Amino acid sequence: CVQILFNLEQALTSVKGGGKKLFGNVSIGLPIEFGNNLVIPLLSHFGLKHPDVTFSLQLGFASSMNNLLLKGELDFAIVDEYKLDSRIYVEKLSYETLELSIRRDKLPSRGPQNKKFFELLDYVEYEKGQPILKMWFAHHLKQTSLDLKVRATVMDVQGIAKFVLSGLGAGIIPGHLFEKLVKENYDIYRFPGCGKSLRNSISVAYLKERTHSLAASTVLDFLKKELIIV
Amino acid sequence: CVQILFNLEQALTSVKGGGKKLFGNVSIGLPIEFGNNLVIPLLSHFGLKHPDVTFSLQLGFASSMNNLLLKGELDFAIVDEYKLDSRIYVEKLSYETLELSIRRDKLPSRGPQNKKFFELLDYVEYEKGQPILKMWFAHHLKQTSLDLKVRATVMDVQGIAKFVLSGLGAGIIPGHLFEKLVKENYDIYRFPGCGKSLRNSISVAYLKERTHSLAASTVLDFLKKELIIV
Numbered sequence: 001c002v003q004i005l006f007n008l009e010q011a012l013t014s015v016k017g018g019g020k021k022l023f024g025n026v027s028i029g030l031p032i033e034f035g036n037n038l039v040i041p042l043l044s045h046f047g048l049k050h051p052d053v054t055f056s057l058q059l060g061f062a063s064s065m066n067n068l069l070l071k072g073e074l075d076f077a078i079v080d081e082y083k084l085d086s087r088i089y090v091e092k093l094s095y096e097t098l099e100l101s102i103r104r105d106k107l108p109s110r111g112p113q114n115k116k117f118f119e120l121l122d123y124v125e126y127e128k129g130q131p132i133l134k135m136w137f138a139h140h141l142k143q144t145s146l147d148l149k150v151r152a153t154v155m156d157v158q159g160i161a162k163f164v165l166s167g168l169g170a171g172i173i174p175g176h177l178f179e180k181l182v183k184e185n186y187d188i189y190r191f192p193g194c195g196k197s198l199r200n201s202i203s204v205a206y207l208k209e210r211t212h213s214l215a216a217s218t219v220l221d222f223l224k225k226e227l228i229i230v
Numbered sequence: 231c232v233q234i235l236f237n238l239e240q241a242l243t244s245v246k247g248g249g250k251k252l253f254g255n256v257s258i259g260l261p262i263e264f265g266n267n268l269v270i271p272l273l274s275h276f277g278l279k280h281p282d283v284t285f286s287l288q289l290g291f292a293s294s295m296n297n298l299l300l301k302g303e304l305d306f307a308i309v310d311e312y313k314l315d316s317r318i319y320v321e322k323l324s325y326e327t328l329e330l331s332i333r334r335d336k337l338p339s340r341g342p343q344n345k346k347f348f349e350l351l352d353y354v355e356y357e358k359g360q361p362i363l364k365m366w367f368a369h370h371l372k373q374t375s376l377d378l379k380v381r382a383t384v385m386d387v388q389g390i391a392k393f394v395l396s397g398l399g400a401g402i403i404p405g406h407l408f409e410k411l412v413k414e415n416y417d418i419y420r421f422p423g424c425g426k427s428l429r430n431s432i433s434v435a436y437l438k439e440r441t442h443s444l445a446a447s448t449v450l451d452f453l454k455k456e457l458i459i460v
Contacts, residue, residue, distance in 0.1 A: 036388045044396035047381055056358075057384040128286075151277055154287040158266045158388065166274035184414060 023052035024215045029065040029077030030057055033157040034096060034202060037176050039078060042226050046219060053215045069207050075216040076206035078223070090205045094229045097175035097197035100136050103167045104187045113191065115143055122169035124152045124160055132172050140193030164188065174200070202227070253282035254445045259295040259307030260287055263387040264326060264432060267406050269308060272456050276449060283445045299437050305446040306436035308453070320435045324459045327405035327427035330366050333397045334417045343421065345373055352399035354382045354390055362402050370423030394418065404430070432457070 030039050035057070043055055058068060062082030068074045069088050084090055102121070111117050118137070126132050130150060137143045151169045154160060160171040165186055175197065181188055204224060206212075212220065260269050265287070273285055288298060292312030298304045299318050314320055332351070341347050348367070356362050360380060367373045381399045384390060390401040395416055405427065411418055434454060436442075442450065 032386065032388075036386065036392050040384075040389055040392040041396040043382065044393055044398040047398050051352075054380065055382040055384075057382065057386075057389065059384060059386045059389060122281075150284065152273065152285040152287065154270075154285075154289060156262065156266065156287075156289050158262075159270055159287065159289060162266050162270040163274055166271040168274040168277045 022050045022215045022218055024213050025054045025056055026213070026216045026219045027056040027058070027074050028219070029068055029074045029079070030059050031061070031078065031080050031202075032059045033174055033177060034080070035059050035078065037174075037180065038227070039223065042223060043219070046222055050215070050218075053219070055219075065205065069205060072207065072210070074206075075210070075212055076204055076220055078227075079203055079205050080200050084205055087208055088205050089208045090203045091224075092201055092203045093224060094202040094227045095199040096202060098132065098136060098172050098200055099175050099178045099197065100133075100140075100170055100172050100191040100193070101164055101178055101188050102170040102191070103164060104189045106167050106170075107189050113193075115141065115146060119147050119149075121149070123148050123150045124154070124163040124169045124171040125150050126155050126160065126172075127153055136172055136193070136198055139198040140191075252280045252445045252448055254443050255284045255286055256443070256446045256449045257286040257288070257304050258449070259298055259304045259309070260289050261291070261308065261310050261432075262289045263404055263407060264310070265289050265308065267404075267410065268457070269453065272453060273449070276452055280445070283449070285449075295435065299435060302437065302440070304436075305440070305442055306434055306450055308457075309433055309435050310430050314435055317438055318435050319438045320433045321454075322431055322433045323454060324432040324457045325429040326432060328362065328366060328402050328430055329405050329408045329427065330363075330370075330400055330402050330421040330423070331394055331408055331418050332400040332421070333394060334419045336397050336400075337419050343423075345371065345376060349377050349379075351379070353378050353380045354384070354393040354399045354401040355380050356385050356390065356402075357383055366402055366423070366428055369428040370421075 047053060047055065058074065062079035062084065065074065065077040065079050066082070066084050066088065069077055070085055078093070108117065108120065123133060130148060133148060134144065137146055152163055154163070157173055157177060161173050161177060161181065163169060164171045164173065165181070165188065178188070178190055204220065277283060277285065288304065292309035292314065295304065295307040295309050296312070296314050296318070299307055300315055308323070338347065338350065353363060360378060363378060364374065367376050382393055384393070387403055387407060391403050391407060391411065393399060394401045394403065395411070395418065400421070408418070408420055434450065
């Protein structure tokens with residue numbers, strides 16, 4: 001009986017990818033910053049344990065992941081908040097916080113952080129129309145009509161961070177990047193707002209009809225287990 | 231006469247943008263990593279001196295810059311090596327080196343760094359077909375037929391760096407990023423190759439027929455002066 005259980009366990013382990021049988025390429029879509037900071041180290045960890053598994057990554061926004069999933073070019077994608085096609089299965093996994101930050105020497109020294117205070121600052125934003133700044137102010141100040149002076153737009157988290165660090169203005173970056181920069185001794189300040197961080201949900205997404213290879217489903221299970229916090 | 235010279239100088243300064251008359255938006259295309267690391271801090275510096283100038287940046291590969299320039303959506307772009315449309319004026323400014331790097335604990339401890347040595351390593355690359363690794367080996371080893379085991383592809387310098395730092399394989403990153411990582415105390419190794427670094431040229435590009443605003447031409451002159459090393 002012990003032998004039977006042992007064999008059963010071995011069979012299960014093998015199916016789960018715990019054995020040495022995993023091989024082949026797994027194609028994954030990722031949001032740029034969350035992917036680089038949090039997912040790639042996990043994939044390296046997995047890849048070091050499974051030397052015959054390779055990865056093809058596509059970094060980008062959820063809108064492009066939507067199309068790549070529909071075209072069958074990805075085994076699965078990790079995406080942030082975005083309405084994907086109904087043929088795509090989506091499961092919430094985690095979230096990142098979005099933090100308005102500024103180089104500390106650019107922070108006005110006093111005054112309540114109200115509408116007037118924020119309208120005196122300079123900003124950097126991802127794109128025209130200030131969608132992310134608007135979200136932040138709607139969440140934290142219940143304000144939707146601030147008149148913000150945006151000095152630069154760049155659709156790239158690292159670019160926003162670089163503008164903030166070089167002092168051009170305040171900008172919104174994910175909490176995990178803020179923490180990383182603080183660890184690297186950059187002197188930046190996070191506006192507390194209402195005290196409850198704005199969140200950007202992170203989900204896993206794949207075509208409902210897609211059959212995953214053993215390698216792909218094992219990587220997917222591994223990432224879900226490692227990333228899940230909701 | 232002193233007064234005349236003074237007025238003349240003032241007039242020149244004003245034309246050059248040294249005065250306070252600069253205003254308006256400047257739209258610039260940039261290569262992602264070179265842009266984030268080297269150009270954005272310069273733009274912040276400029277922007278802090280000229281509070282009425284704003285920037286719209288597009289980060290991406292030279293191929294997309296080609297199209298954006300032709301559509302008139304950029305005042306100018308900074309691009310790496312790529313054959314642009316003949317209607318675009320291109321002027322070499324600078325270069326970045328491309329360095330094959332590996333986490334030091336993943337470096338085989340001995341052996342001459344020849345074909346056999348390199349074929350035993352794992353790699354990460356930007357895209358299928360290994361174009362950048364091939365360039366590196368052609369330049370340094372005069373080898374074009376290595377059989378390289380590529381564990382992951384990702385079209386993103388930060389992604390390649392993260393795979394290298396988390397130990398999945400050796401990968402090629404720009405010299406300026408390698409130096410930054412070393413400064414941040416990551417223990418990574420740069421393969422010396424033939425001793426003379428592979429270079430990726432950096433040029434400024436704009437539509438020949440485009441008329442630049444005073445702000446755009448002043449930013450362009452400033453960047454050229456700051457970035458030029460060839």
